[in-house]
Amino acid sequence: MVEALAVASGKGGVGKTTSTLALGMALADEYDVTVVDADTGMANLCFHTGLADANTTLQDLLLDDADATVEDAVYERFGLSLVPCGTSLSAFREADPTLLREVVAELAADTDVLLLDSAAALGSQSAVLPLVLADRTVVVLQPTIPSLSDGLKVQEYARSYGTETAGVLFNRVRDDEAIDRVAEQAERYFGGPTLATIPESDAARAARRAGEPLLAHAPDSDAAAAYRRAAGRLEIQDGDEGAVADRFRSAVIPESP
Amino acid sequence: MSETAVGELDLPRGTLVRSRVGVAGALEAALSRDLTGYARIEPDSLLADGDPGVLTFADGVPVAAYCERGAKGDSRGVDALAALAVPGPCTVELYELPAGSLDRVHEQPSFTVPPGAPAEELADDATLAERTRERAPEEATDRGGASALESFLEDEERIAAIQEEARAEAEKRAAEWGLDGELGE
Ligand SMILES: Nc1ncnc2c1ncn2[C@@H]1O[C@H](COP(=O)(O)OP(=O)(O)OP(=O)(O)O)[C@@H](O)[C@H]1O
Numbered sequence: 001m002v003e004a005l006a007v008a009s010g011k012g013g014v015g016k017t018t019s020t021l022a023l024g025m026a027l028a029d030e031y032d033v034t035v036v037d038a039d040t041g042m043a044n045l046c047f048h049t050g051l052a053d054a055n056t057t058l059q060d061l062l063l064d065d066a067d068a069t070v071e072d073a074v075y076e077r078f079g080l081s082l083v084p085c086g087t088s089l090s091a092f093r094e095a096d097p098t099l100l101r102e103v104v105a106e107l108a109a110d111t112d113v114l115l116l117d118s119a120a121a122l123g124s125q126s127a128v129l130p131l132v133l134a135d136r137t138v139v140v141l142q143p144t145i146p147s148l149s150d151g152l153k154v155q156e157y158a159r160s161y162g163t164e165t166a167g168v169l170f171n172r173v174r175d176d177e178a179i180d181r182v183a184e185q186a187e188r189y190f191g192g193p194t195l196a197t198i199p200e201s202d203a204a205r206a207a208r209r210a211g212e213p214l215l216a217h218a219p220d221s222d223a224a225a226a227y228r229r230a231a232g233r234l235e236i237q238d239g240d241e242g243a244v245a246d247r248f249r250s251a252v253i254p255e256s257p
Numbered sequence: 258m259s260e261t262a263v264g265e266l267d268l269p270r271g272t273l274v275r276s277r278v279g280v281a282g283a284l285e286a287a288l289s290r291d292l293t294g295y296a297r298i299e300p301d302s303l304l305a306d307g308d309p310g311v312l313t314f315a316d317g318v319p320v321a322a323y324c325e326r327g328a329k330g331d332s333r334g335v336d337a338l339a340a341l342a343v344p345g346p347c348t349v350e351l352y353e354l355p356a357g358s359l360d361r362v363h364e365q366p367s368f369t370v371p372p373g374a375p376a377e378e379l380a381d382d383a384t385l386a387e388r389t390r391e392r393a394p395e396e397a398t399d400r401g402g403a404s405a406l407e408s409f410l411e412d413e414e415r416i417a418a419i420q421e422e423a424r425a426e427a428e429k430r431a432a433e434w435g436l437d438g439e440l441g442e
Pocket residue numbers: 009011012013014015016017018019039042044120171172173198199200201202204205206208209223
């Protein structure tokens with residue numbers, strides 16, 4: 001079985017990468033989880049996982065004359081299979097974003113859950129591609145109007161490509177009382193339930209500084225517990241890996257302009 | 258001093274200290290100069306129909322908000338913030354007033370907003386919001402009640418408009434990127 005989930009937000013810095021890794025680690029108790037840094041324009045998964053010096057990354061796989069294999073870019077860390085993306089600007093410019101489809105197809109053949117850490121932007125083909133390829137999205141929000149507006153927008157973009165919302169995460173929550181009312185109201189507009197509300201957390205910041213996922217750095221923190229609850233509420237759907245891989249491959253994606 | 262009536266929020270006319278700044282610039286300037294006064298906020302976006310609003314400050318910290326537009330006509334307090342929190346830039350003028358001259362205005366609870374809310378909702382700046390909260394008097398920070406976000410989420414029409422606009426944009430872009438073959442039904 002496999003399900004591909006894009007972790008998206010519309011707005012930058014809301015905690016997509018933190019959430020992707022935390023959900024991934026929580027899901028890894030039950031599933032085989034692969035996490036891909038599909039935010040190829042502003043890659044930062046490597047900084048959350050101590051992989052800043054990784055030799056081969058997704059960037060190498062997106063080059064037309066790539067001689068690296070997908071396997072070369074997979075790192076087994078924290079109970080996850082991680083595919084970081086390099087941060088070289090020239091490599092990003094040379095990359096053919098549509099090759100992501102082939103990489104994802106290959107990874108899907110060999111995992112239960114595929115998490116795609118997605119771009120904050122919606123202004124380019126490479127930023128939107130994870131939303132196109134995923135089965136469903138997890139939308140990460142902060143409890144502010146700009147963040148909700150952007151989250152609604154991302155949801156609509158994803159829906160245009162037939163990708164529905166699996167659930168919503170409210171991150172960096174400071175006001176416990178108001179958030180329950182907000183979450184309830186928000187559920188009317190989002191396609192999935194509120195998976196959890198994650199508190200504003202010193203542990204999350206410290207984990208990022210230490211270059212470790214939150215659930216490795218501070219497994220006993222309130223934020224880590226909240227992410228485990230979120231993972232528990234996320235009902236992973238069974239997809240036939242062959243069919244999913246075929247879908248990725250056959251996605252009618254043209255040459256990049 | 259003459260009065261400048263912005264809806265039902267009657268403000269004495271202040272001295273212009275900044276013009277043509279964005280909301281973040283105005284909030285930042287107000288905080289750094291301990292401003293008592295107000296900001297006139299004019300969204301540039303067509304979606305907002307250009308209806309202006311006003312945000313008052315005491316000692317650099319936002320206190321009260323009013324907007325000529327809202328879900329139910331004009332709006333006050335967090336509802337006014339929600340009405341002003343439109344995407345896209347705003348043009349802001351910042352005015353200064355003598356200390357204490359807004360005390361009467363600031364006694365009207367229906368206009369008040371949480372100190373960090375304008376930075377979060379209008380400027381999308383969490384760090385500035387945090388710095389503002391640190392400077393706010395204690396009784397202002399635990400001002401409870403409904404938030405600007407709740408007011409936003411109650412406005413079904415506005416949310417439907419955001420969704421419709423996003424759908425149209427997504428489809429237009431899909432065609433530009435040659436992704437229209439991927440579009441669902
Ligand atoms: N619950 C939280 N409490 C406090 N800080 C947090 C929390 N979640 C994330 N952060 C911090 O916020 C910053 C941004 O988080 P993260 O990198 O996960 O966001 P992102 O959405 O992936 O950002 P980008 O759009 O740049 O990729 C990091 O420094 C992270 O440690």
